[in-house]
Amino acid sequence: xxxxxxxxxxxxxxxxxxxxxxxxxxxxxxxxxxxxxxxxxxxxxxxxxxxxxxxxxxxxxxxxxxxxxxxxxxxxxxxxxxxxxxxxxxxxxxxxxxxxxxxxxxxxxxx
Amino acid sequence: xxxxxxxxxxxxxxxxxxxxxxxxxxxxxxxxxxxxxxxxxxxxxxxxxxxxxxxxxxxxxxxxxxxxxxxxxxxxxxxxxxxxxxxxxxxxxxxxxxxxxxxxxxxxxxxxx
Numbered sequence: 439x440x441x442x443x444x445x446x447x448x449x450x451x452x453x454x455x456x457x458x459x460x461x462x463x464x465x466x467x468x469x470x471x472x473x474x475x476x477x478x479x480x481x482x483x484x485x486x487x488x489x490x491x492x493x494x495x496x497x498x499x500x501x502x503x504x505x506x507x508x509x510x511x512x513x514x515x516x517x518x519x520x521x522x523x524x525x526x527x528x529x530x531x532x533x534x535x536x537x538x539x540x541x542x543x544x545x546x547x548x549x
Numbered sequence: 550x551x552x553x554x555x556x557x558x559x560x561x562x563x564x565x566x567x568x569x570x571x572x573x574x575x576x577x578x579x580x581x582x583x584x585x586x587x588x589x590x591x592x593x594x595x596x597x598x599x600x601x602x603x604x605x606x607x608x609x610x611x612x613x614x615x616x617x618x619x620x621x622x623x624x625x626x627x628x629x630x631x632x633x634x635x636x637x638x639x640x641x642x643x644x645x646x647x648x649x650x651x652x653x654x655x656x657x658x659x660x661x662x
Contacts, residue, residue, distance in 0.1 A: 442591070472650045481639055481653040482592065526591050528650075535605040535646055536582070539591030 441465065442529050444540035452548050457514040459525050459543050464508070467532030471503055473512045474526040476542065482526055486512060517547045551576065553642045553654035561660045562630050570625045570657045572640030580604075581623040582641040582651065583615055592639055598623055599646050630661045 442463050451457045459473075470489055474482035488494045488501040488510070500513040510529075514521055524542040531538065554573045562568050574581050580599045584592035594607035598617035612628045627634055637658050641651035 470650075474650075474653075481637075481656045484650040484652065487650045528591075535597050535599075536594035536607060537592075537651070539584075539593075541589070541591045 441531070441538035442527055442540040444525075444527050444543050446541055446543060448544040448546055450546045450548055451517050453517060453519060455517050455547075457517045457521065457545055457547070459512040459514075459527075459545065461510045461512075461527030461529075461540055462508055463510070463527075463529045463538070465529070465531040465538075466505075466508060468505075468508075468529045469532060470530035471501070471510045472528040472530075472537070473499075473501060473510075474528060474539075475521075476524045476526055478523075514545075517545075519547045519549050522546045553640055553652055555638075555640050555654035555657050557657060558655065559658045559660075561662060564630055564632060564661055566630050567626065567628045568630060568659060570627075570638050570640075570659075571622065572625070572642075572654060573622045574640075574642035575652060578642040578644050578652075579621055580643045580646055581617055581621065582643070583623070583625045584639040584641060584653075585609075586637040586639055586656075588636075595625065597646075604646060627659075632661050635659060635661045 473486040476482045486501040502511045526542045527540040528537045582597040583595040586592040596615040597605035617623045637656045640654040
């Protein structure tokens with residue numbers, strides 16, 4: 439079983455719509471959760487972090503965490519073509535200093 | 550302020566050769582981590598260094614080694630290169646060992662032929 443699982447997509451949404459990206463993780467004791475955006479040929483860029491159950495909003499982005507279900511999601515409101523990228527979910531487990539990354543979900547926003 | 554800088558940006562090596570990749574973290578950041586990202590996959594943890602000490606090692610063979618210098622910069626060395634070592638090597642900088650998210654450098658694209 440992989441530590442972090444994401445639907446690889448591709449996910450396509452029309453411009454202006456809400457894009458919903460999902461991630462599950464295996465270590466129930468995990469405490470820190472992150473979403474990274476990676477454009478093709480570029481390095482990952484941190485866009486959201488979340489540490490406690492519930493929602494965290496930052497501009498058009500909302501991260502949602504449900505530790506009981508071991509589930510993290512990212513909502514992108516008013517999606518723009520510039521949001522087209524691969525979104526990586528990262529989890530820091532209860533022990534150790536490394537982050538585990540999912541394989542990423544490819545998002546395409548259609549103008 | 551300068552971000553995380555990595556060098557070189559691209560590298561082509563032959564099987565069996567050795568390579569050294571370099572990273573300078575954000576000023577004031579004391580932790581450097583190295584990740585390998587194969588095309589189509591998420592980054593995989595290789596090493597973490599903090600205050601010049603190794604604080605974590607991923608599931609990579611002993612051909613991979615690293616070190617951190619007094620100025621917190623770091624080098625990743627890979628010996629006896631294999632075709633499967635072809636990947637984007639990412640250096641990640643963070644202030645401490647706490648739960649901050651990483652800031653990644655632009656990466657070094659290594660191609661082994």
